[in-house]
Amino acid sequence: MSPETINLTLKVWRQHGPEDQGRFITYQANDIPTAASFLEMLDIVNERLIVEGQDPIAFDHDCREGICGMCGAVINGRPHGPEKETTLCQLHMRGFQDGDTIVIEPFRARAFPVIKDLAVDRRALDKIIQAGGFISVNTGQAPEANSLPVPKSNAELAFDAATCIGCGACVAACPNASAMLFVSAKISHLALLPQGRPEAAKRALAMVAEMDRLGFGNCTNHKECQVECPKGINITNIARLNREFIKAAVSSPEEIPVFPAGRPEALQMGAK
Amino acid sequence: MQLDAKIPGGPLETKWDRQRFELKLVSPANKRKFHIIVVGTGLAGASASAALAELGYQVKTFCIQDTPRRAHSIAAQGGINAAKNYPNDGDSIWRLFYDTIKGGDFRAREGNVYRLAQVSNLIIDHCVAQGIPFAREYGGLLANRSFGGAQVSRTFYAKGQTGQQLLLGCYSALSRQVAAGQVTMLPRREMLDLVLVNGQARGIVVRNLITGAIERHAAHAVVLATGGYGNVFQPFTTNGMGSNVGAAWRAYKRGAGFANPCFTQIHPTCIPMHGDYQSKLTLMSESLRNDGRVWVPKQAGDQRRPEDIPEDERDYYLERIYPSFGNLSPRDIASRAAKFQCDQGKGVGATGRAVYLDFAAAIKRLGRAEIEARYGNLFQMYEKITGEDPYQTPMMIYPASHYAMGGLWVDYNLMSTIPGLFVLGEANFSDHGANRLGASALMQGLADGYFIIPYTIGGYLAGTALGEVNESHQAFTDAEMEVNAKINRLFQIRGSRSAASFQIDLGHIMWEYCGMSRNDAGLQKGKQLVADLRQEFWENLTLPGSTGEFNQSLEKASRVADFLEFAELVISDALARRESCGCHFNEAFQTEEKEAKRDDAQMCHVAVWEYAGEGHEPIFAKEPLVFEFVKLVERSYK
Ligand SMILES: Cc1cc2nc3c(=O)[nH]c(=O)nc-3n(C[C@H](O)[C@H](O)[C@H](O)COP(=O)(O)OP(=O)(O)OC[C@H]3O[C@@H](n4cnc5c(N)ncnc54)[C@H](O)[C@@H]3O)c2cc1C
Ligand code: SF4
Ligand code: FES
Numbered sequence: 045m046s047p048e049t050i051n052l053t054l055k056v057w058r059q060h061g062p063e064d065q066g067r068f069i070t071y072q073a074n075d076i077p078t079a080a081s082f083l084e085m086l087d088i089v090n091e092r093l094i095v096e097g098q099d100p101i102a103f104d105h106d107c108r109e110g111i112c113g114m115c116g117a118v119i120n121g122r123p124h125g126p127e128k129e130t131t132l133c134q135l136h137m138r139g140f141q142d143g144d145t146i147v148i149e150p151f152r153a154r155a156f157p158v159i160k161d162l163a164v165d166r167r168a169l170d171k172i173i174q175a176g177g178f179i180s181v182n183t184g185q186a187p188e189a190n191s192l193p194v195p196k197s198n199a200e201l202a203f204d205a206a207t208c209i210g211c212g213a214c215v216a217a218c219p220n221a222s223a224m225l226f227v228s229a230k231i232s233h234l235a236l237l238p239q240g241r242p243e244a245a246k247r248a249l250a251m252v253a254e255m256d257r258l259g260f261g262n263c264t265n266h267k268e269c270q271v272e273c274p275k276g277i278n279i280t281n282i283a284r285l286n287r288e289f290i291k292a293a294v295s296s297p298e299e300i301p302v303f304p305a306g307r308p309e310a311l312q313m314g315a316k
Numbered sequence: 317m318q319l320d321a322k323i324p325g326g327p328l329e330t331k332w333d334r335q336r337f338e339l340k341l342v343s344p345a346n347k348r349k350f351h352i353i354v355v356g357t358g359l360a361g362a363s364a365s366a367a368l369a370e371l372g373y374q375v376k377t378f379c380i381q382d383t384p385r386r387a388h389s390i391a392a393q394g395g396i397n398a399a400k401n402y403p404n405d406g407d408s409i410w411r412l413f414y415d416t417i418k419g420g421d422f423r424a425r426e427g428n429v430y431r432l433a434q435v436s437n438l439i440i441d442h443c444v445a446q447g448i449p450f451a452r453e454y455g456g457l458l459a460n461r462s463f464g465g466a467q468v469s470r471t472f473y474a475k476g477q478t479g480q481q482l483l484l485g486c487y488s489a490l491s492r493q494v495a496a497g498q499v500t501m502l503p504r505r506e507m508l509d510l511v512l513v514n515g516q517a518r519g520i521v522v523r524n525l526i527t528g529a530i531e532r533h534a535a536h537a538v539v540l541a542t543g544g545y546g547n548v549f550q551p552f553t554t555n556g557m558g559s560n561v562g563a564a565w566r567a568y569k570r571g572a573g574f575a576n577p578c579f580t581q582i583h584p585t586c587i588p589m590h591g592d593y594q595s596k597l598t599l600m601s602e603s604l605r606n607d608g609r610v611w612v613p614k615q616a617g618d619q620r621r622p623e624d625i626p627e628d629e630r631d632y633y634l635e636r637i638y639p640s641f642g643n644l645s646p647r648d649i650a651s652r653a654a655k656f657q658c659d660q661g662k663g664v665g666a667t668g669r670a671v672y673l674d675f676a677a678a679i680k681r682l683g684r685a686e687i688e689a690r691y692g693n694l695f696q697m698y699e700k701i702t703g704e705d706p707y708q709t710p711m712m713i714y715p716a717s718h719y720a721m722g723g724l725w726v727d728y729n730l731m732s733t734i735p736g737l738f739v740l741g742e743a744n745f746s747d748h749g750a751n752r753l754g755a756s757a758l759m760q761g762l763a764d765g766y767f768i769i770p771y772t773i774g775g776y777l778a779g780t781a782l783g784e785v786n787e788s789h790q791a792f793t794d795a796e797m798e799v800n801a802k803i804n805r806l807f808q809i810r811g812s813r814s815a816a817s818f819q820i821d822l823g824h825i826m827w828e829y830c831g832m833s834r835n836d837a838g839l840q841k842g843k844q845l846v847a848d849l850r851q852e853f854w855e856n857l858t859l860p861g862s863t864g865e866f867n868q869s870l871e872k873a874s875r876v877a878d879f880l881e882f883a884e885l886v887i888s889d890a891l892a893r894r895e896s897c898g899c900h901f902n903e904a905f906q907t908e909e910k911e912a913k914r915d916d917a918q919m920c921h922v923a924v925w926e927y928a929g930e931g932h933e934p935i936f937a938k939e940p941l942v943f944e945f946v947k948l949v950e951r952s953y954k
Contacts, residue, residue, distance in 0.1 A: 061865070077591050079703065084593050087816070094814040094869065099860050102868055104382060106556040109598050109697070111480055112386040134700050159526055160866040167503070170383050174495040178488035179447045183367040183766045186438075186445035190402065193456030203449035203474060206481060210385055239447050 049075045050142040054089065056101055057149040062157045068147070078138040082125065083108060083115060085137055102161040110134040110274065113209030116216070117162045118149040123213035123272045131211065131274040151216035154259045155223070166212045168258045169226060175254035176247040177230040179239050198236045205232040207275045214269035214277070220261030225269040227251050228285035229277045235288050245292035252289055317573055317926045319939040322727040323427040328413075328945050332431045335728065339775030347372035350777050353520055353535040355507045355563055357384030359479075359758055360741025361541030362486035363765025369498035370489075371770055376533055377490065378505045378522060380558055380871075385487040388543055388556040389761065392479025393601040395463055395471035396443075396758040398436035403460050407468040409433045414946060415466060416756055419646065420721070420749020421898035421914065422948045423576070423922070425941060427728060428746050435767040436759050440472055442766060446485040450474050464602055464646070464754020471755045476601055476693050482758055486765070505531070506871065507563045508802075509795040510538065510570045510737065517737035518785045521795045523803075525871065528864040530796055532787040537736045537773055540567060541765065544720035544742035546580065548879050548886060550819055552827040553717040554586055554599040560875040561882045564724050564743050572732040573924040573937065575725035575745035577882070578890035581752055581899050582832050583718035584650035587701055588670040592820075597716035598701060600673075601694055602754050605643045607678035607687065608711070610634050610650070612671050616661030622672055622710050633657055641953040648751050648899045648912075649953060651715035655832045656910075658714075665712045674710035715832060719757060721748045721899070722889070725924045725939070729772035730764060733926075735780065738773060740764035745922065750898025803863050806873050811856030815873035818853045822876070822883055825849065830887050835903040843887045850880040885925055885934060892936060895919040909954075916948050 052073040059066030076085050083105050090100035105115040110131040117132055119125035125135040140146065150158050155168040194202075206229070214225035231248055234240030240247075263282060270279040324331045324338070342350065350373050354365045357379040365377040379387060399412040413433040417424055444450065444458070450472050451459040463471035474481040493499040504525040511519040511534070519534035545561035546553045568574045585604060586597040611630045618625065633653055635642040645653075654671045657663060664670050679687050684707060688695070695706045702712075723745040730738050730746070741761040748756065785791075829842025853876065861867045896905040896912035897919070905913045922939040 077593060079590055080593050081595075081701075084595055087595060088593055091814055091816060094858060094860055095812065097858070097860070100869060102866060106381055106386055106558045107388065107391050108557060108595055109391060111477065112381070112388070112390045112556065114381060114386045130700065134697070136700065136703070138703055163866065165526075166382060170385075170491065170494075170501075170503075173488065174491045178492040179445065180492060181442070181445040181489075182370045183363075183442060183489075183770065184438075186441040189400070189437075189441045189444040190457050192444065194452055195456050196452045196454050199449050199452045199456075202447075203481070206449050206474075206484065207477060209480075210383065233449065234447050237447050237449070239445055 048078045050078055050137065050140060050144070052076055052140065053145040055145065055147045056161070058101070058161055059158050061160060066158065076137055078136075080137050081108070081133055082119070082135040082137065083133045102159070102163045104163045105133055108133045111209060113211040116151055116211045116213055118151060118216060120147050123151060123216040124274050129274055129276045131209070151212055153212070153215045153221035155221065156212060156215065166210070168260070169210050169212060169223065171258060172223065172227060172251055172254050173230065176243070176250035177234070179234060180243060192238055194237055202233050202236040205229045205236070205277065205281055208277050209275055211274065213272050213274060215260065217268040217272035218261065219266055219268065220264060222263045223255050223260040224263035224282050224285070225273060225277055225279065227255050228281035231288055232281040232284045235284065244288055245295060248285065248288040248292045249296070252285075317733060317924060317935065317937045319573070319725070319733070319924055319937055320727060321425060321939060322729060323425065324728070328426060328430045331427050332434060336771050339771055340778035342774045342778045344372060348374060350374065351376065351535040352537050352539060352773065353533055354378070354539045354541060355520065356387065356541035356543060356741070356743070357487070357490065358387035358389035358541060358543055358741055359482055359486055359761030360743070360765045361539070362387070362483065362490045363762050364539055364541060364740055364769050365499050366486060366489035366493050367766050367770045368773070369493035369496070372498070375493070375499045376502065376535065377499055378502050378507060380506050380525065381503060383503055384490055384501060385484060387483060388559050389483045389758070390480045391556060392482075392758055393476045393599065394603060395461065395473035395478045395755045396439070396482065397470050397755040398440045398472060398759065399433055399470060400437055400440060402458060403469045405468045407470050411468065412436060412470065416747070416753055417749065417946060418949070418951065419751055419753035421751055421912070421951060422749065422916070422920070422943065423579070423897055423941065424747055424749035426943060426945055431768070432747050432760055432763050435763045438767055439759060439762045443482060443485055446489060448474065448481050448485045461603075466753070479758060482762065486762075507542070508566065508799045508874070510567045511791050511795045512570055512734065513785050513789060513791045514783065516735045516780075516782065519787070519792060521792065521799050523799070526866055528862075528867065530799055532792040532796060534785050534787050534789070534792070536777060536782050537738065539738045539740060539769065539773070540564065540724065540743050541740040542743045544723070545882065546717045546720055548822065548883050549580070549717035549826050549831070550823040551589070551594050551596050552823055552831070553596055554583060555596065555717070557595060560878065562875050562878045565878040565882050567724060567732065567734065567737060569927050570734065571927065572734045572737060573725035573926055574722070574885060575922050575924045576722035576750075576889065577886045577925070578830070578893060578900050579721035579750050579898065580717055580886070581647060581719040581721060582651040582715045584647055584654055584715045585673065585713045586716035587698065588665060588712050588714035589667060590702070597714070598697070599716075599718065600698060600711065600713060602647070604673060604691060604694060607682070607690065608643065608673040608675050609677060610643055610654070610671055610673055612657045612662040612664060622664070622674070631662070638953050645953045646751070647754070648901070651832050652901060654715055670712040670714045672710040673713045675706065676710070679707065717827070719752055721745065721750060721752055725922065729775065730768055731772070731776060736776065738769060740769060750900055802877075803870065803874070806857065806870065806877065807859050807863070809854060809857040809859070811858050813856050813858060815857060815859070815869060815876045818849065818857070819872070819876045819879065821849055822846065822879060826883055826886070830890055833901050833903060834890055836891065839887050839891050843884060846880065846883045846887065853877065853880055888934065889923055889925065892923060893919060
């Protein structure tokens with residue numbers, strides 16, 4: 045338990061709205077307890093700004109325990125900050141030194157317009173799920189739960205993929221602003237389960253097409269997404285997505301879909 | 317206030333069947349003519365939206381986060397109960413029903429709780445079909461664990477992230493209906509008022525949190541699934557920052573009865589307070605108590621490091637006082653015991669408000685690897701937050717507010733005292749009495765949304781005369797004016813304190829005077845302090861920016877204003893309940909062993925409060941609880 049405090053210089057991206065150009069503003073953040081989380085540090089700064097009659101820094105957050113996926117900003121160039129597998133709300137100030145300068149910016153991607161300061165609009169991720177990230181079962185239709193055994197190893201892999209919190213850090217980390225890691229996590233989760241197989245082909249085609257339509261970039265295999273993902277979503281999921289996509293494309297009874305621009309590079313990974 | 321619970325007669329086992337038969341049906345072709353508003357996208361709201369849309373109703377769904385997938389249900393760790401009896405260890409619908417009603421200290425309705433146990437198995441079937449990756453055995457079948465002091469293994473789980481996986485299941489079903497055009501999803505919208513026409517709930521007024529625009533939405537019925545009010549204790553709570561009482565409070569002020577607000581659950585194992593900047597007290601799953609031993613030093617004021625305190629100078633007080641349940645005693649009991657030790661000066665850590673949860677014995681017995689396999693993610697989270705390694709030094713824990721058993725009053729059909737206003741999930745009061753057992757809130761949220769509201773709302777729509785109402789109705793204009801007036805008032809205060817600072821002060825008052833252990837003098841004092849704080853709020857709030865923009869300070873201020881009113885109702889209810897039961901512990905009503913002492917002769921009822929206008933005491937009404945099938949006994953865990 046350390047009652048220690050540090051003094052920091054913050055360079056924070058301030059932008060009034062989507063139309064505003066935006067700029068960095070420098071704030072002196074003194075006497076920040078090292079036991080505080082990063083968001084608690086921002087709370088302290090905001091409290092001081094409000095009392096001084098200034099506009100506090102807007103940032104999204106809710107659970108503050110690393111599970112809801114609402115928080116996120118780029119800290120010194122890294123989405124969710126420097127710590128491995130840690131959301132911004134779980135990043136703590138004891139990892140910083142007295143006198144540090146910290147640069148804080150929103151997640152940047154064409155598909156994520158800035159709402160204000162660090163808050164961005166990630167509704168595009170919802171649209172990708174709406175395109176096919178589900179199993180079509182109506183309430184009341186389900187068979188008895190244990191009538192469908194699932195190999196434990198598959199269930200566990202599916203679980204690992206399903207822990208994606210939809211934060212969008214992978215998009216912010218990618219030089220192309222691709223959402224491949226996010227999409228592949230959902231496709232893997234459902235493709236690994238027998239319940240998800242009937243719609244696997246349709247789902248892969250539809251979700252990838254929607255991702256492209258929404259202006260996310262292509263996957264050219266930089267792997268930055270995996271490094272920054274706070275939930276440790278593995279890039280092997282992208283390989284699985286590609287396998288599902290090829291299978292679907294090959295077996296599609298309809299017209300064989302054209303691989304969206306840039307897909308072939310990503311496909312090489314799946315072929316390995 | 318008329319309180320007809322509408323519980324069907326006859327044997328417990330057939331009540332729900334009977335009700336489903338007696339409720340009128342809406343014909344398939346007519347369903348699409350009905351518009352339903354659902355507020356909230358947690359387990360309750362998202363499941364309700366999906367299920368209603370699947371039936372063909374036109375649904376409009378709202379939430380305050382940027383996407384429906386972030387509702388606070390996401391944070392539930394431990395699991396969800398069902399009476400499947402897969403482990404063959406003696407579980408049954410009846411046993412789940414009995415455990416739940418006893419766990420609630422006999423302050424819930426038999427009919428509701430029995431129905432909950434009945435539909436619990438359907439929930440698991442449906443969730444598996446949706447692809448929820450529950451834990452499995454090597455044979456590929458579903459795994460179970462025991463949880464929250466139950467003597468059978470009936471809890472289904474997905475590591476320590478069950479709520480996340482269940483919510484993502486509902487979210488996917490909801491997304492499918494959005495794609496099908498059956499649900500219009502409106503995120504970043506906050507309901508600020510309920511609109512009544514001819515006494516019926518016919519719509520809501522919301523603030524678009526991005527643009528600040530005030531919007532009107534009309535419908536044939538309104539479903540509230542806005543979660544619990546644990547943040548009335550913020551920062552002494554495990555709730556997310558956005559959880560609030562606002563929507564329920566506006567419904568109350570429009571005439572919906574509020575039931576048992578003083579029944580608030582305190583969870584014993586949370587990370588303690590370490591500084592005044594702290595935003596919440598993160599939950600450490602109850603499952604840790606399966607292997608951790610709780611203790612404090614025998615000597616008050618002992619400042620030594622835990623490693624330096626020898627065995628015979630430690631008091632493993634739960635094991636000592638409750639030999640048969642020990643470290644697994646129920647939440648209310650374990651929480652009060654921790655407070656009692658700290659009150660005697662035996663608390664540990666910098667603030668003295670913490671007790672140890674020690675894994676040394678378990679690590680010795682099972683090996684570090686096994687402990688890592690069982691609790692690795694929790695240990696990691698603990699270390700991230702506190703900077704201490706729980707493999708080396710005992711965890712420090714302290715109780716925090718966790719769950720609201722109280723909520724808007726609903727009848728067996730989940731309809732409030734306002735016709736056409738239905739309330740689901742944690743926002744209603746229905747099934748957990750005075751104390752909720754672990755893994756039963758997720759069950760209730762999904763029961764309400766998937767398997768109850770789809771039937772009962774049909775009964776209402778088919779059996780009620782509903783005139784044409786659209787957004788230009790005078791009632792919408794009036795409600796919108798009131799909403800705007802309140803927002804303007806907040807901006808006009810121009811004082812010097814932030815909304816957040818008021819919320820924290822309120823939390824301290826509530827925690828101190830209306831927390832784990834209550835007494836009349838403290839409650840009276842707390843009530844006065846809340847009134848004083850509310851007055852200061854309306855004189856000294858400062859609010860940056862304006863309403864026509866993305867303004868998180870305004871959101872906060874509006875929610876704090878509601879909490880400041882609501883807190884007083886919590887205290888009034890605590891004062892009115894002349895007994896101790898479940899989580900409500902009034903020191904005047906305790907046994908010689910310092911356990912809660914119920915008064916079944918006088919207090920076996922639901923306490924329901926009706927708004928009587930600004931400046932007037934609310935009107936109190938009782939719904940008597942009738943027990944036909946179970947015998948009321950004293951809860952004993954010794
Ligand atoms: C840390 C934690 C762990 C838990 N673990 C367990 C567990 O293991 N097992 C268990 O059974 N239970 C557990 N619980 C309890 C359980 O998670 C909750 O009771 C349950 O998930 C509540 O679901 P809900 O749908 O009622 O509300 P929530 O999930 O809280 O959703 C509320 C919704 O309402 C919306 N909303 C709120 N106000 C407004 C407004 N004014 N306008 C528009 N929208 C609004 C929000 O945006 C959100 O979508 C836990 C709770 C916590 C806090
Ligand atoms: S894959 Fe990882 S980084 Fe991308 S949205 Fe999911 S959790 Fe966030
Ligand atoms: S606030 Fe929920 S993940 Fe950070």
